[in-house]
Amino acid sequence: MPRKKILILNGPNLNMLGIREPAIYGRDTLDDIKRLCRDTAKPLMMSIDFKQSNHEGQLVTWIQKARGKADALILNAGAYTHTSLAIHDALKLIDVPIIEVHLSDPEQRESFRHFSYVGLVAHHVIKGKGAAGYAEALTYLSHIWQKS
Ligand code: DHK
Numbered sequence: 001m002p003r004k005k006i007l008i009l010n011g012p013n014l015n016m017l018g019i020r021e022p023a024i025y026g027r028d029t030l031d032d033i034k035r036l037c038r039d040t041a042k043p044l045m046m047s048i049d050f051k052q053s054n055h056e057g058q059l060v061t062w063i064q065k066a067r068g069k070a071d072a073l074i075l076n077a078g079a080y081t082h083t084s085l086a087i088h089d090a091l092k093l094i095d096v097p098i099i100e101v102h103l104s105d106p107e108q109r110e111s112f113r114h115f116s117y118v119g120l121v122a123h124h125v126i127k128g129k130g131a132a133g134y135a136e137a138l139t140y141l142s143h144i145w146q147k148s
Contacts, residue, residue, distance in 0.1 A: 007070040010052035011078030063090040088117035102127040
């Protein structure tokens with residue numbers, strides 16, 4: 001069976017993980033999370049493309065380019081989760097499983113983090129599990145593909 005290609009996108013300020021509010025986001029850096037994803041993906045016969053941008057338009061472009069190329073998308077859109085209709089619309093262009101991931105649990109935080117434009121189109125949401133949530137997203141995908 002060919003390796004499944006997973007696009008993992010990270011939004012604004014996630015490049016600052018490790019330094020950024022560690023009590024909320026943990027001490028893992030984005031490179032640590034990338035390594036965790038690589039290590040988790042390998043035995044699951046998945047290849048990953050792991051990216052981060054602080055720019056909404058860049059994230060939209062990457063989502064558009066995933067059309068017909070990626071087999072699934074794991075997305076932590078950072079603050080754009082709660083604001084970006086543009087990312088929401090781009091997600092509707094791709095016909096693959098979308099897993100929304102958050103390190104923290106936005107619903108346990110300020111009310112302005114409770115609504116998610118990504119959640120309206122995501123197949124599954126993993127939140128509040130820190131870096132381990134990314135690994136769980138990969139495992140979740142392998143389970144849905146095993147069943148199908
Ligand atoms: C990351 C962010 O940057 C916040 O803006 C979101 C999310 C929560 C996270 O928990 O990974 O509200």
